[in-house]
Amino acid sequence: MKRREVHVVIGAGIAGCLSALTRSRAGYDVIVLEEQQARSGGTYPVCTRTSNIVSENHSGAEYPFDPQSARDCLDGRIENERFFPELIYGGKTYSRIIASQSMMDDGHDIVGQCRTNMDVIRAHYAQRCEEDPANAVFGEPSVICREVPAVEGVDDVAAGFLTPQRGMNPVLVSTVLDWELRQCGVDFREGTRVGSVNRLADGRYEVACTAADGTGYTLVADQVGLCLATAAFGMAKRLNPDIEFPQLFMALREILYVDLPDGTDKNFTCLKLEDSYGGMLSPLNEHVAMIYHPPAAHVLNRVMDPVSCDPPAEYAHYLAEGHPEMRERARRTVDRLREFYPELRRSTVLGTYLKVAINTVSDSRVRRNIGVFGVHSGATMTVLPKWTMCAVNAKKELALALEHSRATGNMRPDEARDILAASTRACWETVPEWARKPELLTAQAKKHAANMNVPEALALRFSDVIGLSDAP
Numbered sequence: 001m002k003r004r005e006v007h008v009v010i011g012a013g014i015a016g017c018l019s020a021l022t023r024s025r026a027g028y029d030v031i032v033l034e035e036q037q038a039r040s041g042g043t044y045p046v047c048t049r050t051s052n053i054v055s056e057n058h059s060g061a062e063y064p065f066d067p068q069s070a071r072d073c074l075d076g077r078i079e080n081e082r083f084f085p086e087l088i089y090g091g092k093t094y095s096r097i098i099a100s101q102s103m104m105d106d107g108h109d110i111v112g113q114c115r116t117n118m119d120v121i122r123a124h125y126a127q128r129c130e131e132d133p134a135n136a137v138f139g140e141p142s143v144i145c146r147e148v149p150a151v152e153g154v155d156d157v158a159a160g161f162l163t164p165q166r167g168m169n170p171v172l173v174s175t176v177l178d179w180e181l182r183q184c185g186v187d188f189r190e191g192t193r194v195g196s197v198n199r200l201a202d203g204r205y206e207v208a209c210t211a212a213d214g215t216g217y218t219l220v221a222d223q224v225g226l227c228l229a230t231a232a233f234g235m236a237k238r239l240n241p242d243i244e245f246p247q248l249f250m251a252l253r254e255i256l257y258v259d260l261p262d263g264t265d266k267n268f269t270c271l272k273l274e275d276s277y278g279g280m281l282s283p284l285n286e287h288v289a290m291i292y293h294p295p296a297a298h299v300l301n302r303v304m305d306p307v308s309c310d311p312p313a314e315y316a317h318y319l320a321e322g323h324p325e326m327r328e329r330a331r332r333t334v335d336r337l338r339e340f341y342p343e344l345r346r347s348t349v350l351g352t353y354l355k356v357a358i359n360t361v362s363d364s365r366v367r368r369n370i371g372v373f374g375v376h377s378g379a380t381m382t383v384l385p386k387w388t389m390c391a392v393n394a395k396k397e398l399a400l401a402l403e404h405s406r407a408t409g410n411m412r413p414d415e416a417r418d419i420l421a422a423s424t425r426a427c428w429e430t431v432p433e434w435a436r437k438p439e440l441l442t443a444q445a446k447k448h449a450a451n452m453n454v455p456e457a458l459a460l461r462f463s464d465v466i467g468l469s470d471a472p
Helices: 014-025 067-083 101-105 110-131 170-184 231-239 313-321 326-338 387-407 415-423 438-452
Strands: 006-010 029-034 095-100 146-148 157-163 187-190 193-199 205-210 216-221 223-226 249-259 270-273 280-283 288-292 298-303 349-359 371-376 379-383
Touching (some): 006 205, 006 216, 014 223, 014 379, 014 387, 014 415, 067 387, 095 110, 101 110, 101 157, 110 157, 193 231, 205 223, 223 387, 231 379, 249 313, 249 326, 288 326, 298 313, 326 349, 371 387, 379 387, 387 415
Parallel strands (some): 006 029, 006 223, 029 187, 223 379
Antiparallel strands (some): 095 157, 146 157, 193 205, 249 288, 249 298, 249 349, 270 280, 280 288
16 A cells, blocks of 8 residues: 555444444544543443343245345355354354244245245255355255244244354444454544535545534544434535435334243244234343244334435434333343244343344335445445344455555555455454353453443353254
8 A cells, every 4th residue: 555544434323333433444544433431440442322121143045025125135144154253142053933823824835935035045055055165154054944843842833044144243243343443453443423524625524523522523434434324414415415215114123131030942943924923032141142033023014205315303312212112022032032932931031122223115014235335436425234244345445445445555455355355354363362261252252242241141142052953
């Protein structure tokens, strides 16, 4: 690189953290601006908002009505497997997709849809393995998905399928990313509010900031990355009024963390398909799970304002103050899912969370990857409808940043490919010594659980012996 560039990344969710990591590895000087402040000493406040309750690393099997999303998710799943250390999965290997008999009885051929989708996944995985043998992270294509005749302990089953989907423990992800950010020397500024981003006459960007103590200052950056989830759209529109986005639906949803007093030996996510016929049970360890029931969870669904690109006005209030139906919706979720999952018979709710899910259509069974936008030359925006796409999108965003550096003469044309490959290498190639000791790892993860305002029990991993009988 002929001249080191200063890059400002706004937002320290999963998208912002990966943007900062890959940019720093590429040789850029990176500053991360995050509005939240850490509650625990010696940690960065990463993944504290929408990212704090997302745990799925989908292989696409949950989208039987949407083959393209299935392919996208499988691509993301492959990249995540190569990027993140085994630690974040807590022992989870396979997930169950459960097709509902009552859905079949009502005239929806969910079993046929699932079988067709499994064929889509196998074929796409085979293609990816042929392109690059390193993509064969799940084994042979012919065996990565299989149908099981029955699902013990779960009622209303027409068919069950095992797929290479894995849950990602958000607290352990944050613990990994915090370490990586420090190792890369990223300048992380917590408690910093961004007022505006403006493009200067010379092509650089001026970022107006307010520090935690109320002091205002500006940063001048060669490039910027907008990674603020739903808030990024409005910031991008103000930076470039001519940018166009597809029609986007912003669904306000309720997700729960519950305890598992009787424990669980399920080391994989269980999905019941679809809508009123079931819901999700995703154990993070023996003691706590994330659950989700669409009829109770889907609070509101609004279209993003096409002019301002701001989220619906009432969402800000509900996200800050809660929704008046939260407790009732939580009760309905637990009551309904107890019909399917005996592990929940004595569960209590540990935490209730609202999030905004972004989709390109009103039907939640169809979800396209929104991905990375080029807002301006040298300015990008990354939006993650699902964590599954985080490593894929980070790679795409870095490619845009490298192209801008090449176009401005700061990088030789032959450098970009090698830099891209080196910058998207796996995290924790050298595992920190404290992470090898369970008690120290748990203590560090508990700090991130506090930052993220999620139950402390998420800091625990599945025991090594859990789930051995569940392997396909």
